[in-house]
Every structure is written in structure tokens, then in C-alpha cells.
Amino acid sequence: xxxxxxxxxxxxxxxxxKWVRECRSLCVLTGAGVSAESGVPTFRGPEGLWKRRDPxxxxxxxxxxxDPKEVWEWYQWRRRKIRGCAPNAGHRALAAxxxxxxxxxxxxxxxxxxxxxxxxRRLAEIxxxxxxxxxxxxxxxxxxxxxxxxxxxxxxxxxxLLRPGVVWFGEMLPREASGEAMEMLSRCExxxxxxxxxxxxxxxxxxAMAKRRGARVIExxxxxxxxxxxxxATFRGKSGEVLPALLG
Numbered sequence: 371x372x373x374x375x376x377x378x379x380x381x382x383x384x385x386x387x388k389w390v391r392e393c394r395s396l397c398v399l400t401g402a403g404v405s406a407e408s409g410v411p412t413f414r415g416p417e418g419l420w421k422r423r424d425p426x427x428x429x430x431x432x433x434x435x436x437d438p439k440e441v442w443e444w445y446q447w448r449r450r451k452i453r454g455c456a457p458n459a460g461h462r463a464l465a466a467x468x469x470x471x472x473x474x475x476x477x478x479x480x481x482x483x484x485x486x487x488x489x490x491r492r493l494a495e496i497x498x499x500x501x502x503x504x505x506x507x508x509x510x511x512x513x514x515x516x517x518x519x520x521x522x523x524x525x526x527x528x529x530x531l532l533r534p535g536v537v538w539f540g541e542m543l544p545r546e547a548s549g550e551a552m553e554m555l556s557r558c559e560x561x562x563x564x565x566x567x568x569x570x571x572x573x574x575x576x577x578a579m580a581k582r583r584g585a586r587v588i589e590x591x592x593x594x595x596x597x598x599x600x601x602x603a604t605f606r607g608k609s610g611e612v613l614p615a616l617l618g
Contacts, residue, residue: 401566457488465489502535
């Protein structure tokens with residue numbers, strides 16, 4: 371496919387900016403690409419490997435049951451990597467738009483907490499948060515940003531194993547966050563899909579869901595994805611560059 375001309379891209383941006391400005395309900399879905407621009411290792415790809423292990427083999431309840439220490443060693447490594455990262459211009463643009471869009475929701479597949487660090491509050495973290503830990507025994511949760519001295523860490527209340535507060539492969543999404551996302555998708559007039567590969571269900575189906583009920587769908591991604599063909603506008607660029615222009 372031929373690369374669109376500069377004039378065509380500018381025209382598409384003008385139209386998309388108008389859709390965003392005039393819509394009453396705006397939903398944004400973000401994926402790993404948004405955080406990768408801040409230096410967060412993506413879950414898939416060489417930079418996400420740990421001790422040459424495929425992360426998919428570690429991010430499961432079965433792996434945790436078999437070797438919780440190894441799983442926690444990987445998550446401690448990930449937490450250390452993320453701790454040195456800061457929100458980028460894309461994160462900040464999304465946080466700022468809350469002030470001008472009364473009906474707005476940011477739905478993210480990212481667990482790194484950078485959207486919150488940027489100031490986003492109307493936020494549905496559908497894959498959980500890596501800084502939250504939960505006891506597999508009593509269910510107690512807490513926010514913990516420091517390293518754990520002993521791995522795997524244990525609950526101070528009941529002595530049960532603590533696990534990362536993220537959604538592993540084969541697990542259901544958090545009910546509250548998923549419900550908020552589905553409710554917004556049922557009414558939003560514009561959906562922006564930024565930095566997601568659109569291959570992980572159920573978020574991979576959000577664009578088609580919004581499109582079927584008549585919403586405008588805008589994609590921001592350096593690469594083509596499975597949902598590119600149904601989008602009303604696509605911008606092949608980094609979210610840190612495109613989102614500030616798109617959201618004004």
C-alpha cells in the first residue's frame with residue numbers, strides 16, 4: 371500500500387481532531403506501545419524476555435503454583451525496570467483531556483501505573499496493576515512499590531503467598547474495570563485505540579464493538595494491526611507525538 375501523502379495525513383488529522391472535539395463521549399484504549407515509548411519493556415518481543423524465558427510461560431496461575439519464587443523473581447525484575455520510567459507526552463495528553471471531556475474513560479491493558487502517575491483518574495486497568503499485591507489466602511490487597519527482601523513474599527496477616535495484582539493468561543478480567551470499559555464502549559461516540567497490537571482478547575474486540583454501534587474509531591500505532599481495516603482514521607506514528615496533536 372502506498373504511503374499517504376502529507377496532505378492526506380493532515381486532512382485526516384483535521385477530521386479526527388474535529389470528531390474528538392465535538393463528541394460527547396470519548397473512550398481511549400491503550401496498549402504496550404504507549405508505555406514502550408517511556409522505556410517499559412514490552413511483554414512480547416526480545417526486550418521482554420527474562421533469563422531467555424518466554425514471559426507467556428511465567429504469567430500463568432500454573433507457573434505460580436509450580437514455582438512462585440521464579441515468577442516473583444521475574445516480576446521483581448519487571449518492577450525494577452518500570453520504576454525507572456516516567457510518563458511520556460502521550461500519557462500526559464490523555465490525563466489532560468479528562469478536564470475537558472465530562473464523559474471520558476481511559477481503558478488500559480498496561481499494568482505499569484504510568485497513566486496514574488501522569489494524573490489519569492477516570493481509568494479502567496483491565497489487566498490489573500503490577501504495584502498491587504494480593505494474598506492468595508485471605509485475599510487482602512495492598513499497594514507496594516518497594517522491592518521484597520524475601521521471595522516469594524508472604525502476607526503479614528495470614529502468612530499466605532502474595533501474588534502480583536495482574537491478570538494472568540487464563541484468568542478473568544477484574545469485574546469492576548471490565549464493567550466500566552464495556553459500559554463506556556456501549557455509548558462512546560469516539561474510540562481511540564493507541565499502541566495496542568489488538569491481538570489479546572477481549573480488548574482486541576473493543577474496536578469492532580464500538581464500530582458496530584456507529585462510533586468513530588481512530589487508531590494510533592506505528593504498525594498495521596488486525597483492527598486497522600475497520601478504523602475511520604489511522605495514524606502511523608508514536609502515541610507520544612500523535613496523541614497530543616489529536617487531543618489538542
